[in-house]
Amino acid sequence: MTREELKLAALSLPYEPGVYLMKDASDTVIYVGKAKKLKNRVSQYFQDTASHTAKTRRMVASVDHFETIRAASEFEALVLECSLIKHYMPKYNILLKDDKGYPYLRLDLREPYPRITLEGRVKDDGARYFGPYGSRGRSQQVINTIQSVFKLPSCNKKFPRDIGKERPCLNFHMQHCDGWCRKEKPQEEYHALMEQAALLLSGKHKPLCEHIRAEMEAAAERMEFERAAMYRDRLRAVEALGQRQLVTAGTMADTDVIGWHQTEAKACFTVLHFIGGNLMDKDYEILSNPEDEREALSAIVKQYYLSRKAAPKRVLLPFAMEDAAPFAQLLLEKLEKTVRFIVPQRGDNLKLVALANKNAQEEAERATTASERLSGTLKLLAAMLKLPTYPARLEAYDISNIAGTDIVASMTVFVDGKPKKSDFKRFKVENLADQDDYASMRQVLCRRFCHYLDGDKGFAERPDALLIDGGAVHAQTVREALLAMGIDLPIFGMVKDDRHRTRALVTPDGAEIGIQATPAVFALIGRIQEETHRFAITYHRTLRSKRIRGSTLDEIKGVGEKRRLALLKHFKSVTAIRNASLDELSKVVPSSAAHAVYEYFHPQEQ
Secondary structure, three states: OHHHHHHHHHOOOOOOOEEEEEEEEOOOOHHHHHHHEHHHHHHHHOHHHHHHHHHHHHHHHHHOOOEEEEEOOHHHHHHHHHHHHHHOOOOOOOOOOOOOOOOEEEOOOOOOOOEEEEEEEOOOOOOOOEEOOOOHHHHHHHHHHHHHHOOOOOOOOOOOOOOOOOOOHHHHHHHOOOOOOOOOOHHHHHHHHHHHHHHHHHHHHHHHHHHHHHHHHHHHHEEEEEEEEHHHHHHHHHHHHHHHOOHHHHOOOEEEEEEEEOOOOEEEEEEEEEEEEEEEEEEEEEEEEOHHHHHHHHHHHHHHHHHOOOOOOOOEEOOOOOOHHHHHHHHHHHHHHHOOOEOOOHHHHHHHHHHHHHHHHHHHHHHHHHHHHHHHHHHHHHHHOOOOOOOOEEEEEEEEEOOOEEEEEEEEEEEEOOOOOOHHHEOOOOOOOOHHHHHHHHHHHHHHHHHHHHHHHOOOOOOEEEEEEEEEHHHHHHHHHHOOOOOOOOEEEEEEEOOEEEEEEOOOOOEEEEEOOOOHHHHHHHHHHHHHHHHHHHHHHHHHHHHHHHHHHHOOOOOOOHHHHHHHHHOOOHHHHHHHHHHHHHOOHHHHHHHHHHHHEEEEEE
């Protein structure tokens, strides 16, 4: 379908809730979304595309046709959207990486010798499942710790098949296992320990601790001190395990605090799990930098809790979720649990969100390399300036002079955000007696792009955008000069504040684009402006110094270019030449020239 046909098809949709599926020419679903009113939402994609984010523009450009499914309510649309995203995993939806999964621990107490195993999902097999846990490694750590605490077998022997067949293994001799492969170990005792492990996994470590303490005291009264010591060690281990390990699943958390942070290239979604006001665990997910943080947070929160099949009583958010109410209703149906989504405005809850955001910031910055940071900054700049392409090559220009003398210009080049000094160029402005920044800039840019049109080495690469030191008139002057040459490039003036820092960029038409609210872009443009100004002023000072030094010596009869350079090379400055004796001068230049220089600076002696 053409763009116009897509637009007409969208305008024919009803003002009803539902789900829409965007498809490409191969009939692949590339995006799934929900809408309170299908007509309003879907038609937005095919109207004013200039207001879309870059990602949305790419998606719309790939759409060949779309389908819709009407729903009875916004809630029904949300349920359907979640289901379709999970089924199709569309390219342009923000997706939670689910490859690591959320493992569970399985324990079936109906077996004669039950063991705790790691499972990828809950099955309807009558066994008890605990979790989900944050990672398989962490889940295995819980299993290992429980085996150590209760001295359960960790070997590959099958019970009761292998009981009494071989001598106990090394674990028994190292006191890591009670040797359940021995005939004298009663099955009832093994079952009792597994029931205690189930209590521990259920988060009921306090009643379990009371039970073990009672066993310890009873053994002490019977004067079975070794057994009492064993219970004592088990009690300490259970207390530590109950506080540290079991909440890795997040299922027992009463409060989850969501954090969010975006660098120039990455974003991080963080969840802090709290039980009784104590921080027990953290989950996080690194994503490629999304363009709409609210849409991203809403998508990730929904996928996070639905995939885990677990949620706390409260979820504190850094900013509001658009569909928090219908999603809470969905969790009530799926998990039979009431979950409140809260955006704190003050107090301790706001401090908890700040802590979660800080954790997200640390993880995002750790995951972002320097090159990714620069690349992300340039993408932000491209979006702010509405550039047609990624600005891999930026060229910046500045004019330097004092009272119209020694007018020079600098051209600096930044490739992928880094200065490419081998491409830096300096220009000496010609045939301008008075200070005229506009004429100077026009001359310099015309000279630069004449070289480009001629294919001259060093000028052959075409920049993606030009940054001109100055305001809208400077940018307009350059645009007019280049258009006259048949060259159309994005051109922006760099507008400075009172502290000589670039506060904004301005188009040739006078539209200002503020950059101070985006620190990464502000810092990049500031570096470009400072480097360009430094390069220009350095060249200007060099020319001015040469002119001042050369003018004095050039007035001396018998001192030409070679002798002047020889004197300056030896004495380093005109002042040193003035203070030199005749003998010292004669060692550098011929006697007649030495006499001429000495007499010029010491006329009174003659």
